[in-house]
Amino acid sequence: MADRYLSLTGTAPGRFLARRLGLPQPAQLKRWSAEAPALAGDLLHLTAGKSDLDLTPVLDRTGLTRGENQPAAVVLDATGVRDVDTLAEVHAALHPVVRSVATSGRVLVLGSPLDPADHHQSAAQQALEGFTRSLGKEIGRGRTVNLLRLTDATAAESTLRFLLSPRSAYVSGQMICIDAGEVTAPADWDRPLAGRxxxxxxxxxxxxxxxxxxxxxxxxxxxxxxxxxxxxxxxxxxxxxxxxxxxxxxxxxxxxxxxxxxxxxxxxxxxxxxxxxxxxxxxxxxxxxxxxxxxxxxxxxxxxxxxxxxxxxxxxxxxxxxxxxxxxxxxxxxxxxxxxxxxxxxxxxxxxxxxxxxxxxxxxxxxxxxxxxxxxxxxxxxxxxxxxxxxxxxxxxxxxxxxxxxxxxxxxxxxxxxxxxxxxxxxxxxxxx
Ligand SMILES: NC(=O)c1ccc[n+]([C@@H]2O[C@H](COP(=O)([O-])OP(=O)(O)OC[C@H]3O[C@@H](n4cnc5c(N)ncnc54)[C@H](O)[C@@H]3O)[C@@H](O)[C@H]2O)c1
CATH class of the missing domain: 3.40.50.720 (NAD(P)-binding Rossmann-like Domain)
Known part of the structure; x- marks a missing residue:
């Protein structure tokens, strides 16, 4: 069953009408296709707090170019956020760039597992969940916002590639936890299930x-x-x-x-x-x-x-x-x-x-x-x-x-x-x- 409203609001008069009447304004999501397998645009890597994560090599392998020019993806490494004061760095990092994120783009917040022995760290890291879900609800234009908790970037490579690609177009407001551990990269990332x-x-x-x-x-x-x-x-x-x-x-x-x-x-x-x-x-x-x-x-x-x-x-x-x-x-x-x-x-x-x-x-x-x-x-x-x-x-x-x-x-x-x-x-x- 075709979504006629989505088609209508994809036109200039339809968009105008939806805006004037205060109706929902869905954006055409950019999904994976063989012709467009990656997000079209730059990747912007930001940090809040002091991070020990070795993220750069994994982000480099996503194939996205680094830059700030209307980023298609923003990754905020907030694994080092351990207290309420450092949460201010989350605001400082994202506030200036959130408007420029491309239509159907990604905001990905990286957090740490909650430390039960440190209620300040737990409070600050739990705050990232409320932040992520709230930003997801307001960001609009088909853009998604998710939170990934991890301790090792390599262990999260398949997940980072998924969340920073058109494959995750309809996944938003999620909190996903990655365990530590060895992972084996497939011989071919385009055919990872070959032989299975x-x-x-x-x-x-x-x-x-x-x-x-x-x-x-x-x-x-x-x-x-x-x-x-x-x-x-x-x-x-x-x-x-x-x-x-x-x-x-x-x-x-x-x-x-x-x-x-x-x-x-x-x-x-x-x-x-x-x-x-x-x-x-x-x-x-x-x-x-x-x-x-x-x-x-x-x-x-x-x-x-x-x-x-x-x-x-x-x-x-x-x-x-x-x-x-x-x-x-x-x-x-x-x-x-x-x-x-x-x-x-x-x-x-x-x-x-x-x-x-x-x-x-x-x-x-x-x-x-x-x-x-x-x-x-x-x-x-x-x-x-x-x-x-x-x-x-x-x-x-x-x-x-x-x-x-x-x-x-x-x-x-x-x-x-x-x-x-x-x-x-x-x-x-x-x-x-
Ligand atoms: N469509 C949605 O919005 C939606 C939302 C939430 C969850 N789901 C879940 O996603 C799954 C797929 O949903 P869908 O919308 O494609 O449903 P669908 O009805 O289009 O397809 C379900 C398929 O399951 C098969 N099936 C049913 N009983 C079976 C049985 N006893 N043995 C073997 N096959 C059996 C049917 O023959 C059919 O081909 C379901 O588990 C559904 O509950 C769907």
Whole structure:
């Protein structure tokens, strides 16, 4: 379903009208394409407080040129902010340049992990979160603002490249933590998944199809799993991407064993994308609507994850990316079943991530989409759909490609230091934290 309002406000009269009437003014986001794979403009590197981060070599490898000429990206290294006084340097650094950041550009604030033994450092570093989210809400013109907590720039390279590229166009207002640790850079940053196998559930259409496309672009052999009734579509996607289709209802009690049997050489990336909604308010919700949603969105995710980890089918160095939703983080009327299932996904990620990494070398993360333009959201009644599209800092819906790019970053071989994160792909939705 095309966003006609976004097209209208892309014209000069439409922009004028929106401004005069005080209506939202979404900007056309610049997304990744083979022709324009990088942000068009300079990178401006600023510092607040005394930083020990060796950032320059990693920033140099992003391919962005250094300069101040209408920067497409501003990186503020605030890892050295340890007290309220030093917070003034955050203001001093960004205040003069924020206006000049290019349309659909990036502001990336780098912070340190909170030090529980130092309440002044914790206060100052926590302040960066409120700052980031507030700037994200006011900056406008399709520009994003995110906060990355890190102790080592090399461990964060895949994340810095993602956040400083057009791939993260719909990720804003997020706080992402990077663990310390060794990472292995891929031989080719353009095809980081070459030689790897990725299975995507619910990939016959919508977000799952885009995820399969993006992982194939990054070099993976993709296995396109969907229900037997959608096998022709799944086969079509697989053929287009040079992958394999797998017709399977993910709620089958032995789904994990059947995936392992279909992939005798195992797999490297497991994307739990399949999901359904069966909306009703709790007072009107029969048990079967409750249980079908819990079963597809959560029960089967837990079961297949357990089976593929226990059998060793998911290789060491593997990646699990699950799909939560802002409805699971913020709650949504008519979606007690869906909200419960998606909050459950976040719980699964947080508890399993440290153990899966320690015992199996596998990371576990979640994407939490906001309003994404798919068949699922096209079915929402007009006025609610329109509100859903606009109720975020970018004043527009995201595209399946936005969720797919975020998934590809989490699936990246150099993202082994990104673990246990629930990353919203929601244009900084007003719903929830
Ligand atoms: N579209 C959005 O705005 C949005 C927002 C938040 C979260 N999500 C989540 O993103 C994921 C994809 O959403 P979408 O909008 O692309 O949905 P969609 O309905 O377009 O596609 C879902 C796919 O999952 C498949 N599927 C459903 N049950 C299955 C089962 N038992 N076994 C195997 N495959 C099954 C479907 O056949 C379909 O191909 C879902 O988990 C959804 O909850 C979507």
């Amino acid at each position: 196998t990725a299975l995507v559930t619910g990939a016959a259409r919508g977000i799952g199809e885009a995820v399969a496309e993006t992982l194939a672009r990054d070099g993976a052999h993709v296995v396109v799993l969907d229900v037997p009734a959608d096998e022709p579509d799944a086969r079509g996607v697989a053929e287009r991407l040079g992958g394999t289709a797998l017709a399977l209802d993910i709620t089958a009690s032995d789904a994990g064993e059947r995936i392992a049997a279909a992939l005798p050489d195992g797999l490297d990336v497991l994307v739990h994308n399949a999901g359904i909604t069966r909306d009703r308010r709790l007072v009107n919700m029969p048990g079967d609507r409750w249980s079908s949603v819990l079963e597809v969105n959560l029960g089967s995710v837990l079961r297949t994850t357990d089976a593929l980890l226990a059998s060793g089918a998911l290789h060491s160095g593997g990646r699990i990316v699950t799909t939560a939703s802002i409805a699971g983080l913020a709650g949504n009327a008519g979606q007690t079943n869906y909200g419960a299932s998606k909050a459950g996904v976040a719980g699964l990620v947080r508890a399993l991530a440290p153990r899966a990494l320690a015992e199996r070398g596998v990371t576990v993360n979640a994407v939490a989409p906001g309003f994404i333009e798919t068949r699922m959201t096209a079915a929402i009644p007009l006025f609610i759909r329109e509100a859903g599209r606009r109720m975020n800092s970018l004043a527009q819906g995201g595209l399946p490609a936005d969720v797919a790019e975020t998934t590809a970053w989490l699936a990246h071989p150099a993202s082994g230091t990104v673990n246990g994160q629930v990353v919203r792909v929601c244009g900084q939705s007003l719903l929830g934290a």
